[in-house]
Amino acid sequence: DAGVIQSPRHEVTEMGQEVTLRCKPISGHNSLFWYRQTMMRGLELLIYFNNNVPIDDSGMPEDRFSAKMPNASFSTLKIQPSEPRDSAVYFCASSLFSGGSYNEQFFGPGTRLTVL
Amino acid sequence: AQTVTQSQPEMSVQEAETVTLSCTYDTSESDYYLFWYKQPPSRQMILVIRQEAYKQQNATENRFSVNFQKAAKSFSLKISDSQLGDAAMYFCAYRSPGHNAGNMLTFGGGTRLMVKP
Numbered sequence: 168d169a170g171v172i173q174s175p176r177h178e179v180t181e182m183g184q185e186v187t188l189r190c191k192p193i194s195g196h197n198s199l200f201w202y203r204q205t206m207m208r209g210l211e212l213l214i215y216f217n218n219n220v221p222i223d224d225s226g227m228p229e230d231r232f233s234a235k236m237p238n239a240s241f242s243t244l245k246i247q248p249s250e251p252r253d254s255a256v257y258f259c260a261s262s263l264f265s266g267g268s269y270n271e272q273f274f275g276p277g278t279r280l281t282v283l
Numbered sequence: 284a285q286t287v288t289q290s291q292p293e294m295s296v297q298e299a300e301t302v303t304l305s306c307t308y309d310t311s312e313s314d315y316y317l318f319w320y321k322q323p324p325s326r327q328m329i330l331v332i333r334q335e336a337y338k339q340q341n342a343t344e345n346r347f348s349v350n351f352q353k354a355a356k357s358f359s360l361k362i363s364d365s366q367l368g369d370a371a372m373y374f375c376a377y378r379s380p381g382h383n384a385g386n387m388l389t390f391g392g393g394t395r396l397m398v399k400p
Contacts, residue, residue: 200387200388209390209391209392209393210374210390210393211390212387212388212389215387223387256326258328260328271330271333272330272388274327274328274329276325276326276327277326277327279326
């Protein structure tokens with residue numbers, strides 16, 4: 168299995184531009200998570216999906232951020248317009264969620280976003 | 284809401300020695316899961332070890348073991364026979380059980396471990 172795939176690995180953009188981060192979860196997984204990692208705030212959960220449905224988006228910082236999961240094998244995180252304070256590493260993770268049982272979250276390699 | 288605290292921003296250990304990383308958490312739940320993740324310079328998040336709160340026995344994975352003190356809400360990671368490849372950021376994480384929580388994780392702030400040759 169290729170694991171969780173994220174693209175691009177690095178993104179440099181200018182303030183005000185739209186940024187789209189992409190994630191392909193592990194085949195068969197039904198939960199998908201977007202995290203943001205910064206020096207100041209550490210690892211924060213932004214949003215997660217179960218069976219393609221957003222369950223909790225309380226971590227999404229503001230309306231400039233949006234996430235979609237049109238099918239079980241693809242998700243996007245979009246920032247429009249981007250700002251320098253959005254610079255961070257964005258991780259996607261997936262797992263198989265079945266009731267209350269534990270299943271490991273597998274993380275992608277992350278996308279390092281720099282907004283100038 | 285649950286919180287996870289790692290009070291040691293940095294730790295160092297001599298190669299082949301043993302080091303313990305601390306983690307405390309705050310929760311009102313009785314059943315939950317705890318994890319230690321390793322993040323090397325490659326940024327990849329790698330699960331090191333996990334512990335189910337209902338299990339009294341401390342989890343062990345080769346050179347990695349935990350000291351789980353439920354009453355004290357403490358979950359420390361012990362790395363024995365430290366190797367240069369163990370140098371990384373280590374994150375403690377908490378997960379609630381149950382349907383509503385999904386598999387969402389709450390992470391601590393991390394501890395940077397340096398291994399001296």
